[in-house]
Amino acid sequence: MSMATATAVKPVERENYLNKEYGVGSWLLTTDHKRIALLYLISITFFFFIGGFFALLIRLELLTPAGDLVQADTYNKLFTQHGQIMVFFFLIPSIPAVLGNFLVPMMVGAKDLAFPRINLLSWYLYIIGGAMMVHCMLTGGVDTGWTFYTPFSTAFSNTKVIEAGLAIFVAGFSSILTGLNFVVTIHRMRAPGMTWSRLPLFIWAHYATSIIQILGTPIIAITLVLVIAERALHLGIFDPKLGGDPLLFQHLFWFYSHPAVYIMILPSMGVVTEIIACFARKRIFGYSFVAFSSIAIAVFGFLVWAHHMFVAGISVYAALVFSILSYAVAVPSAVKVFNWTATLYKGSIRYDAPMLYAFGFIGLFTMGGLTGLFLAALGIDVHVHDTYFVIAHFHYIMVGGAVMGYLGGMHFWWPKISGKLYPEGWARLAALIVFIGFNLTFFPQFILGYLGMPRRYYQYPPEFQVLNVLSTAGATVLAVGYLLPMCYFLWSMRYGKPAPDNPWNAAGLEWQTQSPPTTFNFEKEPVVTWEAYNYEEIDARTGGEAPIVG
Amino acid sequence: MSDSTVSATVHGEAHAQNPALLHHFATEEQQRDASNLGMWIFLATEVMFFGGLFCAYLIYRGWYFDDFAAASTSIDALLGGTNTAVLICSSLTVVLAIWAAQTSRRGMLLSMLVLTMIFGMAFLGIKGKEYKDKFDEHHVPGASFSFDHVAIPSHPDQYANPRHAEIFFALYFIMTGLHALHMIIGLGIFTWLLWMAWKRRFTPEYHTPLEIGGLYWHFVDIIWIYLFPLLYLIDRHQ
Ligand code: HEM
Ligand SMILES: [Cu+2]
Numbered sequence: 097m098s099m100a101t102a103t104a105v106k107p108v109e110r111e112n113y114l115n116k117e118y119g120v121g122s123w124l125l126t127t128d129h130k131r132i133a134l135l136y137l138i139s140i141t142f143f144f145f146i147g148g149f150f151a152l153l154i155r156l157e158l159l160t161p162a163g164d165l166v167q168a169d170t171y172n173k174l175f176t177q178h179g180q181i182m183v184f185f186f187l188i189p190s191i192p193a194v195l196g197n198f199l200v201p202m203m204v205g206a207k208d209l210a211f212p213r214i215n216l217l218s219w220y221l222y223i224i225g226g227a228m229m230v231h232c233m234l235t236g237g238v239d240t241g242w243t244f245y246t247p248f249s250t251a252f253s254n255t256k257v258i259e260a261g262l263a264i265f266v267a268g269f270s271s272i273l274t275g276l277n278f279v280v281t282i283h284r285m286r287a288p289g290m291t292w293s294r295l296p297l298f299i300w301a302h303y304a305t306s307i308i309q310i311l312g313t314p315i316i317a318i319t320l321v322l323v324i325a326e327r328a329l330h331l332g333i334f335d336p337k338l339g340g341d342p343l344l345f346q347h348l349f350w351f352y353s354h355p356a357v358y359i360m361i362l363p364s365m366g367v368v369t370e371i372i373a374c375f376a377r378k379r380i381f382g383y384s385f386v387a388f389s390s391i392a393i394a395v396f397g398f399l400v401w402a403h404h405m406f407v408a409g410i411s412v413y414a415a416l417v418f419s420i421l422s423y424a425v426a427v428p429s430a431v432k433v434f435n436w437t438a439t440l441y442k443g444s445i446r447y448d449a450p451m452l453y454a455f456g457f458i459g460l461f462t463m464g465g466l467t468g469l470f471l472a473a474l475g476i477d478v479h480v481h482d483t484y485f486v487i488a489h490f491h492y493i494m495v496g497g498a499v500m501g502y503l504g505g506m507h508f509w510w511p512k513i514s515g516k517l518y519p520e521g522w523a524r525l526a527a528l529i530v531f532i533g534f535n536l537t538f539f540p541q542f543i544l545g546y547l548g549m550p551r552r553y554y555q556y557p558p559e560f561q562v563l564n565v566l567s568t569a570g571a572t573v574l575a576v577g578y579l580l581p582m583c584y585f586l587w588s589m590r591y592g593k594p595a596p597d598n599p600w601n602a603a604g605l606e607w608q609t610q611s612p613p614t615t616f617n618f619e620k621e622p623v624v625t626w627e628a629y630n631y632e633e634i635d636a637r638t639g640g641e642a643p644i645v646g
Numbered sequence: 647m648s649d650s651t652v653s654a655t656v657h658g659e660a661h662a663q664n665p666a667l668l669h670h671f672a673t674e675e676q677q678r679d680a681s682n683l684g685m686w687i688f689l690a691t692e693v694m695f696f697g698g699l700f701c702a703y704l705i706y707r708g709w710y711f712d713d714f715a716a717a718s719t720s721i722d723a724l725l726g727g728t729n730t731a732v733l734i735c736s737s738l739t740v741v742l743a744i745w746a747a748q749t750s751r752r753g754m755l756l757s758m759l760v761l762t763m764i765f766g767m768a769f770l771g772i773k774g775k776e777y778k779d780k781f782d783e784h785h786v787p788g789a790s791f792s793f794d795h796v797a798i799p800s801h802p803d804q805y806a807n808p809r810h811a812e813i814f815f816a817l818y819f820i821m822t823g824l825h826a827l828h829m830i831i832g833l834g835i836f837t838w839l840l841w842m843a844w845k846r847r848f849t850p851e852y853h854t855p856l857e858i859g860g861l862y863w864h865f866v867d868i869i870w871i872y873l874f875p876l877l878y879l880i881d882r883h884q
Pocket of ligand 1: 403423426464468473477480489493494
């Protein structure tokens with residue numbers, strides 16, 4: 097009611113989190129979770145394009161069989177920096193730090209995260225880590241691969257391992273603090289009536305992700321401390337020449353880094369769940385199964401790390417156990433795919449851009465997950481380990497899955513974040529280009545790997561060239577697909593039509609406040625009396641009129 | 647509608663009465679619960695952080711059992727034991743400080759905080775002495791490290807492998823070093839708590855910072871309670 101009068105008096109300039117204060121200081125010292133989300137958005141986009149730039153250089157080098165663009169050691173640095181930046185500075189923070197930061201408080205009906213200043217601190221940690229990484233890159237780079245395998249990283253590499261390690265160490269604390277903030281917010285800041293069974297599945301996904309961030313990240317932190325200590329002081333912790341154990345490094349590294357892949361994918365699943373419910377206009381099929389499958393993935397994810405070490409020298413029995421456990425972790429992921437499909441079944445589906453990304457996600461994630469099962473089978477892994485098959489597998493999941501979800505979420509919530517509608521036609525086109533470009537880039541890599549092309553080589557036998565050219569062509573298309581959203585999002589900020597409060601006619605508390613929201617999110621504390629995803633009710637009330645889009 | 651108006655006024659009053667209540671919390675209880683839960687979760691990350699080291703330690707101790715035993719005999723268990731006692735006392739003074747705040751005993755609160763910090767500094771002093779001894783004995787891993795001709799406790803006719811002993815000392819320095827770093831951070835936190843107490847910020851109703859600072863301090867103590875037997879006592883039974 098008060099909202100309606102406010103719009104009548106001042107139709108254009110409602111006070112919101114964007115126009116409440118101006119000036120650089122008001123952004124750099126803000127404790128508003130929404131502003132911090134935007135700070136992350138800008139910095140993460142920056143790193144995405146640096147990482148992407150390296151990716152294009154890698155693909156250019158592989159355009160021809162000869163190593164004619166860069167030298168071998170430069171190539172090593174290229175794929176290392178590509179991996180480290182994409183994993184630690186883009187994929188891991190992307191959805192939690194941008195969309196999670198923006199949406200978690202609003203979705204549970206809170207005014208802010210539980211610890212706003214810690215939230216700001218976590219952005220600064222990210223920036224400090226990122227600046228160290230950029231400095232490391234500009235002054236020589238690292239060539240260990242994103243995995244920092246010892247003893248190469250501690251005893252042989254003569255590149256900036258310590259600086260890169262410290263950069264990731266610092267960024268790791270940013271990740272831990274974000275997770276901590278989310279868990280406390282979800283436990284203690286829910287609005288009256290927002291019970292656990294009414295939480296959006298996006299929140300459940302972030303809850304599970306936070307558990308991994310809290311319990312996993314300290315392990316990579318201490319592992320990096322050990323690597324740095326060994327490298328600086330020549331201790332014998334991982335170096336076999338000094339009595340150490342390089343397998344210990346791999347155990348510690350993958351104990352974090354396998355669960356870390358779920359830090360990347362679970363939030364994306366949360367986004368996709370929201371989008372599917374909204375564009376199929378249905379309650380998610382098997383709500384509690386989807387919720388608990390997130391927790392199950394988080395827990396099982398900690399038990400399968402050694403499937404990265406089948407050929408590293410672990411015992412056959414250990415390999416067997418980890419192989420079986422890896423199959424088990426696929427079950428909760430499959431539960432989600434089945435439940436999305438069941439939700440879509442007989443839904444009144446609309447094919448707007450966020451939904452196109454969600455479909456893309458399901459397809460690519462399924463593909464990545466199934467090839468993960470291949471890799472989890474001991475015999476097949478021995479054949480394709482450290483080939484392009486593995487590269488294709490994890491790109492299907494991390495780029496095909498996580499980035500698709502991120503883009504879908506950015507489109508879905510863009511009207512809420514910016515208060516502007518994006519151009520729907522362009523967005524659908526971009527989604528299509530991304531999907532085609534992606535498959536063209538990475539599908540040939542499955543075949544390459546199956547045929548035996550090893551990863552991390554800067555030249556290859558000529559018979560692999562056709563597939564490599566296809567892949568490079570695909571990467572170019574993909575780059576266009578990724579640049580487009582950035583262009584029209586920026587364009588829409590200036591020229592886009594103002595967004596209504598709830599352009600998709602969606603359920604969820606975040607849509608019940610104005611677009612963009614006010615500083616404390618809600619005019620008055622919301623009281624929740626309805627179930628999550630009550631789309632049938634909403635459509636019955638509004639006569640199921642078509643949502644407004646740009 | 648009327649419901650939320652009521653809650654809005656209650657909310658306003660809660661804020662008017664307590665300046666320490668941050669704006670995004672509805673009640674003091676919510677704020678206190680959030681801080682406490684936050685600290686517990688942070689401590690869970692700390693457990694994992696040290697967990698990686700304990701894991702490494704246990705593996706190498708299994709592999710190089712005798713060498714580790716030999717190396718541990720070179721560490722001064724008396725100094726370590728003293729430090730254990732010092733830390734336990736400091737945990738007690740932390741608890742007493744919280745109790746003093748709850749019962750409005752300002753003088754006691756201030757003195758208990760000061761005492762805690764004195765214990766903390768004593769711990770670091772003793773630790774420094776231990777480090778210096780190691781340095782003098784060339785037991786610090788690195789170029790000048792030497793651990794030649796040291797007998798294995800259970801097989802006095804055999805010498806410990808210096809390479810493996812060096813791993814013991816590497817872990818010793820990393821584990822106790824990280825622990826000492828946590829103590830230093832703890833001293834920083836307690837300086838801040840002391841300042842707040844001096845400014846009369848704590849009341850029987852509001853002493854959350856003391857509680858979460860205390861939780862942190864206890865946690866650092868507990869880590870030591872594990873480090874002490876693992877590093878100092880593993881082969882002291884004969
Ligand atoms: C859910 C999301 C998943 C993500 C984000 C993901 C990501 C990755 C990544 C990044 C790697 C390569 C690591 C490297 O640099 O060496 C990888 C390898 C591997 N993945 Fe996945 N994965 C996922 C799901 C699965 C599943 C469900 C399974 C098994 C059922 C699986 C099995 C494997 C195996 C066995 C390898 C090692 C292959 C090798 O190095 O030989 N993955 N994955
Ligand atoms: Cu894995």
